[in-house]
Amino acid sequence: MGKKRVDKGTFYGVGVGPGDPELITVKGLKLLQKVPVIYIPKSGEESGSFALEVVEKYLDSSRQEIIDLVFPMCKDREGLQQFWDQSSRLILDRLGLGLDVACICIGDPLFYSTFAHMMRKVSEGDPNIPIKIIPGVSSISACTSAISLPLVQAGERLAVIPATYDPEGIHQVLLGFETVVLMKVNRVVDKVLPILEDLGLKKKAVFVSRATTDAQEVVWDLDQLRDKRLDYHSMMIIKKHS
Amino acid sequence: MGKKRVDKGTFYGVGVGPGDPELITVKGLKLLQKVPVIYIPKSGEESGSFALEVVEKYLDSSRQEIIDLVFPMCKDREGLQQFWDQSSRLILDRLGLGLDVACICIGDPLFYSTFAHMMRKVSEGDPNIPIKIIPGVSSISACTSAISLPLVQAGERLAVIPATYDPEGIHQVLLGFETVVLMKVNRVVDKVLPILEDLGLKKKAVFVSRATTDAQEVVWDLDQLRDKRLDYHSMMIIKKHS
Numbered sequence: 001m002g003k004k005r006v007d008k009g010t011f012y013g014v015g016v017g018p019g020d021p022e023l024i025t026v027k028g029l030k031l032l033q034k035v036p037v038i039y040i041p042k043s044g045e046e047s048g049s050f051a052l053e054v055v056e057k058y059l060d061s062s063r064q065e066i067i068d069l070v071f072p073m074c075k076d077r078e079g080l081q082q083f084w085d086q087s088s089r090l091i092l093d094r095l096g097l098g099l100d101v102a103c104i105c106i107g108d109p110l111f112y113s114t115f116a117h118m119m120r121k122v123s124e125g126d127p128n129i130p131i132k133i134i135p136g137v138s139s140i141s142a143c144t145s146a147i148s149l150p151l152v153q154a155g156e157r158l159a160v161i162p163a164t165y166d167p168e169g170i171h172q173v174l175l176g177f178e179t180v181v182l183m184k185v186n187r188v189v190d191k192v193l194p195i196l197e198d199l200g201l202k203k204k205a206v207f208v209s210r211a212t213t214d215a216q217e218v219v220w221d222l223d224q225l226r227d228k229r230l231d232y233h234s235m236m237i238i239k240k241h242s
Numbered sequence: 243m244g245k246k247r248v249d250k251g252t253f254y255g256v257g258v259g260p261g262d263p264e265l266i267t268v269k270g271l272k273l274l275q276k277v278p279v280i281y282i283p284k285s286g287e288e289s290g291s292f293a294l295e296v297v298e299k300y301l302d303s304s305r306q307e308i309i310d311l312v313f314p315m316c317k318d319r320e321g322l323q324q325f326w327d328q329s330s331r332l333i334l335d336r337l338g339l340g341l342d343v344a345c346i347c348i349g350d351p352l353f354y355s356t357f358a359h360m361m362r363k364v365s366e367g368d369p370n371i372p373i374k375i376i377p378g379v380s381s382i383s384a385c386t387s388a389i390s391l392p393l394v395q396a397g398e399r400l401a402v403i404p405a406t407y408d409p410e411g412i413h414q415v416l417l418g419f420e421t422v423v424l425m426k427v428n429r430v431v432d433k434v435l436p437i438l439e440d441l442g443l444k445k446k447a448v449f450v451s452r453a454t455t456d457a458q459e460v461v462w463d464l465d466q467l468r469d470k471r472l473d474y475h476s477m478m479i480i481k482k483h484s
Contacts, residue, residue, distance in 0.1 A: 015383070022269035025259065025379060029268060108383040116392035133387035137267060141257070141350040141377035148375055150358035158402040165399070
């Protein structure tokens, strides 16, 4: 008798939205409640698990395997590589057994998410694994909803850049776009404020962190941000014509 | 006896996502099923109603008032102004009676949405009306999910611009950003293709329309787009390092 062929599981990237558990999509929720294996990658930058907090009430650990992996703090490429290899092997094992695996992503899986790494690793490990993405509400939409500020309107241009980009680069982008979003601004506020002052844009900017969660913070007077310990999930939105 | 004060209704902007009805958020769905008045603005560019298609199965016209307004085709500012005035008066009437009104927005209410107009009009008409936004999955996230392509990863920069922008402007932005999204590319493909050819980026670009719907179209060979009638809900994503 020949060996019975097992159909491979599907690897899902599920965007669960920015933080409010009800901002998951109906599609994402249905999938999370159905798949046998849930994979929750967590950034080493955080002590708790934001991702798990968001989806916890939807999961059932009595019938679902919940794999909870904290990224190592190591900055070296080799250490990170090993971590990605290990994590993807865990996932590939389950997929090889025919089990569907859902990887939880805060926000949207394809917008500044570590899911892109995992997707590539899984695909390299077995090119025959089906990969499906369920998009999610991004942290940017969460921030604009928190402050009721249109991000861009017809005819306007938007730039989204890491706040850790070089100051000259940030300066140039601020000159050329109606709306600019600076991602992960928490560690570089003291570098960003002088640029905004130079361009007369300090009053056109707003700082938002953990939008849509109970810990949401919105700061319009940017001077309040100086020398403060700021949340990792933060951004600044600069709108010239607001 | 004094006149009894009626609490004003809340004006909600509800992002219903990019097209697949299951890509509405749990929060958005709950609200849509609860509010007494639903306002569905429709672009004159379309014959049917995309917005209504997305939410129709969630609504109950026996107990909910569904106000369905098609934008006028007029290009003159005055005609449009009249239209906005009329529409906002309809909404303000209901809000004044204490009824909550939800305005349906394809994608996210604050990302290239006509909701921003309506929000301003309602606010001008009565500054005491509470306005709340429920963010939604944007058309950009829908497009990247359709093609399983990471939009931006750590360290990368994103620009989103209307494809109708001047060619020199598009050229400059393509030079300066790792990922560029050209919105509403349907009418200007013949203008955009030569720019991509000049920069050697034609094979790094993909055209997507109506992502997540049954009418979804993904075109990697951009030459197929020439002289074709393209859908209004379309965009092009150009990723240099893909």
